[in-house]
Amino acid sequence: MVNDNLAHQIAETPECEIVIDKAPVKWCTVSLSEIIERGKRLEASVYDVEAKQAREIIADAKYPLTTLGGADGMTTSYTGARFKRIWVEKSDYPIYQPSTIMDIKPSPDGYISAVTDTDIDALRVSKGQVLMTCSGTIGKVSFVSDTIDNLIFSHDLLRINCKKPSDAGYVYAYLKSKVGNKILLTNSYGAVITHIEPEHLATVPIPDAPDALKLKIGNLVIQSYTLRDESNTLIDEATKLLIEELKLPAIDNFEVDCFKKDAPVETFNVKLSEMNYRLDASYHLPIVDAIVDHIKKYAAEVTSIRDKRISSAVILPGRFKRVYVEEGHGYALFGGKQIHTLDPSGKKYLSKSKHDERISKELLIEENTTLITRSGTIGKVALVPKHWANWIASEHIIRVVPASQDVAGYNYIFLLSDYGRVLIQRYTYGAVVDEIDNGHVSDIPIPLLKNHDVQKRINDLALEANKKRYEAYKLEQKALKIMDEEVIYAK
Structure with missing residues (x-):
């Protein structure tokens, strides 16, 4: 009877060779409290490995951490109030969509009427702000230079003001970096965020580098956007x-x-x-x-x-x-x-x-x-x-x-x-x-x-x-390289 056992026969079949893929796999440790917090889910997809590793990287980095938002954070931020748009063929109020903030020279999506029931001027962006898409495709980041200064963008765009204006380029570079952006898009347990609200920035850690280093990175970002304006x-x-x-x-x-x-x-x-x-x-x-x-x-x-x-x-x-x-x-x-x-x-x-x-x-x-x-x-x-x-x-x-x-x-x-x-x-x-x-x-x-x-x-x-x-591209890449080498991965 034992000799007729199928498992025994397969085990002795020399043609059945198992090949193990030696390619590296993504892994991380997950605490019991995290598992309970995530509804006792055991699927790996519930825990973003790269996001958890990103948080560990900056926690082990050279400089102390502060938060992007919150009372003691580096920035304040806001979105516009929702409103019903009254579209017209032409007016003094061209409106731009959040998806265009990455364009070197954005084009308006259309024109809204002056009688639209909202504070239109409150929708304008200001030079020196950092902009971020907060719905749809979230986490895309741009910087307000002369090209889009004072333009009207729809309500669902996060406007980020730095408490110290000189920090704006540094914050932009951090959010553009792979580590910073990955942290931005996930919560502390690694779950993907589907919509970013201003209060979410209070949970996003950012290295508090020396002012000289922040200025060095920020100036490169500003120079990059100045060249885009000139172009x-x-x-x-x-x-x-x-x-x-x-x-x-x-x-x-x-x-x-x-x-x-x-x-x-x-x-x-x-x-x-x-x-x-x-x-x-x-x-x-x-x-x-x-x-x-x-x-x-x-x-x-x-x-x-x-x-x-x-x-x-x-x-x-x-x-x-x-x-x-x-x-x-x-x-x-x-x-x-x-x-x-x-x-x-x-x-x-x-x-x-x-x-x-x-x-x-x-x-x-x-x-x-x-x-x-x-x-x-x-x-x-x-x-x-x-x-x-x-x-x-x-x-x-x-x-x-x-x-x-x-x-x-x-x-x-x-x-x-x-x-x-x-x-x-x-x-x-x-x-x-x-x-x-x-x-x-x-x-x-x-x-x-x-x-x-x-x-x-x-x-x-x-x-x-x-x-x-x-x-402009070279200057931005230089800023991101310094952010990686001298801030995020610095020991």
């Missing part, structure tokens, strides 16, 4: 030059050829010869023809993006199944939602070995290439700065590789403008998810200016702005 000023100057040279009116002031001007909806005629096999009305909007006709009148020539004087290639990578790896073992990957940020690299890294051929031919991006989002939100435009070179933009982003550095910045400025955005978005198709493709982008009209010196100036301003963004 935005250069972009605005280049756009203004383009508008002046082409004598372009505001996008809302174009005279368009409507079929019936007093109709409750926009109506217009389209010739059969101009249909281009497109039956969707958005493709034939009169504003498109108005813009093209106008730039033909004032430009030396109107060509298209596919012109070899403008681009050497317009690349749309094919779809593929992604193989992700850990940080440090692959290429940083980012998507269309992130292209307006200074540092779009997230927590995703593509395997070099699995995607080597596709990466080299389609996915790697080069400095001063213009990126255009092709699905979802169509027509977001970015110019690749130096630190993005050899990163990977997803297949949802079209690459316009410039014919030379003499037109790289000019291409970007025109496509970034209100007029370029209209010409991009007119190609949009799709019933559920909007799309455009590289053929559409290749067909986008682009003017060549009569005054070559002005075109060169526009190009140079854009490239100079891109260099400043690269320098």
Whole structure:
């Protein structure tokens, strides 16, 4: 009977070899009181190992701990009161969403009426504040510099004021660090926080470094944001030059050829010869023809993006199944939602070995290439700065590789403008998810200016702005490195 035992037979079968994965595992100790506090749950997912380790790291660090908020903490913070928004087409009150705080130059989500039942001025952010998303995707952090000073943001954004204004850059760098951000997003037991309230900051520990070290880190952050402001000023100057040279009116002031001007909806005629096999009305909007006709009148020539004087290639990578790896073992990957940020690299890294051929031919991006989002939100435009070179933009982003550095910045400025955005978005198709493709982008009209010196100036301003963004990135990374080496991990 014993010889017939199945367990005994399996144990003696030499072909059954157990291979133990020697890869490191995440682990931590959990006290009985913590288990009871978490409802006697024994699943590892209830206890964020990395968060507990992060708290242990700063507890063992060189400097004593204080708290981020609370009566004795370094900051005070608040959110706005909830209110019902009254949207209007245009007003003196553009409002911005919390998700845009990471953008180098945010765009408003819309406009609210002056009669909206809330204290609109209380929603404005102030220079020197640290901002944090507190719902949805929480824990994203930004710093208020000249670009967004006094702008109106929605209520669900945490405004953090430092009791000592000179600490603002230091607090920002701590919350941007991997350790600081991980602690922020979890409570003392490692459970993930789903919404951050001002009082939550009273439970977030932060090393109380010497004032000189805080100032050293803070100054780097402020310098980084100053360079971002300067880059935005250069972009605005280049756009203004383009508008002046082409004598372009505001996008809302174009005279368009409507079929019936007093109709409750926009109506217009389209010739059969101009249909281009497109039956969707958005493709034939009169504003498109108005813009093209106008730039033909004032430009030396109107060509298209596919012109070899403008681009050497317009690349749309094919779809593929992604193989992700850990940080440090692959290429940083980012998507269309992130292209307006200074540092779009997230927590995703593509395997070099699995995607080597596709990466080299389609996915790697080069400095001063213009990126255009092709699905979802169509027509977001970015110019690749130096630190993005050899990163990977997803297949949802079209690459316009410039014919030379003499037109790289000019291409970007025109496509970034209100007029370029209209010409991009007119190609949009799709019933559920909007799309455009590289053929559409290749067909986008682009003017060549009569005054070559002005075109060169526009190009140079854009490239100079891109260099400043690269320098801004380096300064922020330096601040984060000092925060790690001299504060968080210092012994």
